[in-house]
Amino acid sequence: MEFIKISNLHKTYPGGIKALKGIDLEVKQGEFLILLGLSGSGKSTLLRCLNRLIPSTQGSIIFQGKEVTTASQVNLRGIRRQIGMIYQQFNLVKNLSALTNVISGYLGYLSLSKSLYPLLDKELVNKAQKNLKRVGLEQMAEKKVRNLSGGQQQRVAIARTLMQDPQLILADEPVASLDPATADSVMRYLGELNRNDGITIICSLHFLSLARKYGSRVIALKDGNIVFSGSPSEIDPNRFREIYGEDAEEVDIV
Template identity: 70%
Template sequence: MSYLLEIRELHKIYEGGTHALKGIDLNVRKGEFLILLGLSGSGKSTLLRCINRLIETSSGEIIFDGKNVLQMKGRNLRYIRRQIGMIFQQFNLIKNLSTLTNVLTGKLGYVNTIHSLGFRRCRSDVAAAEKNLERVGLLEFRMKKTRNLSGGQQQRVAIARALMQNPRLILADEPVASLDPATADSVMRYLGELNKKDNITVVCSLHFLSLARKYGSRVVALKDGEIVFDGLPSEINEQKFKDIYGEEAEEVEIR
């Protein structure tokens, strides 16, 4: 099986001098559901943002689908980005726009800049957006402003937005960290479904081991910017858990 994403010797040093990533080597196969574990500040968010260049890396290599992401510029970078959907902890929707418009913004990578100046919508795009909204069960909310939606609903809108990109990879940065346990599970279920049915590769950072065991096909753990564990979710025992989260940590069951 070939790799969709290859990361080699990735370093990130922030302007303030923080060494967030210290030589990450990671290969992601097509169709994997990869869970990133680690304490806050261990470099999970930085790693995810380096993959689609929301953050510029300091050194290293990132190969997505055979193309070197770090050498891409302008239009080519946009072509890479539009194949990679992203989901955020804070949903990052535009709160005072309608749900449908929010989902449609997922298509921006495919639309000419000049064309989008007119705010005109392609009919096929609207149809696709409605289909994706239906898929996450929110079609009836399509004209509602997203600020009026609950947290779980907003995250589902964000998933629909990512789906508009027809992504090959979805990066999820703690997608359920600000949701209650039940809603968290339902959001993860949607991600799992995309992974199984649409064969979209998912790289998802999480805090809950139970969710990682339930949905992940592979777990990678970061600690202080380095990979300290790479294996199956079932392989994480108590000792491994303490290696990742520190000696003091106790596993908290969320159900």
């Protein structure tokens, strides 16, 4: 049984924009899959279709034997619980503490009444503290997220994702709003989760250097189609121009 099997996935937005035009993709457990492609090529849409933050128009997504696209609301929440996600803009609640933000990652496992005063739940707080420690922010637990730097905020977001004990982490350009050095450190945390915890990661990126450093496989999207699939080292200047257009030239960071 495949870990993820996407077949003939289409997404047409209201207004007629076709973001995905028949994606076929299989992902094995334990992969660190990098999505490349220009802005608007469909990377974000593909990632959000996987946990149905965006409903797809046609096609099927099987995640661990369960169909995502037609799952009932209850089953969908069960699937989403297994899938962590981190975002370009971190998507944390800025006027809450880092600790509360991390705890909110566990909501899928909690009943409504138990989610009312999570700070009273010793076990839950310990679990959140442990995850904050994993991303090196145990000192920042009480701080409001607004007062943290961009890199620290993204690490809080990773800790929030870890609360879900996820099988899969989707990362939508997790380092695009960070400076190069911070970007590499955030990617290092993701790489570590992939190696040590065996969490499968699908991560969209803009920088080829990071893709080569961390990715086990690269998928390139262009206009809603997959135009390349292979190992990161196979991307030479010609391939690069196929993905990014004739005038593109690779710039190196880190």
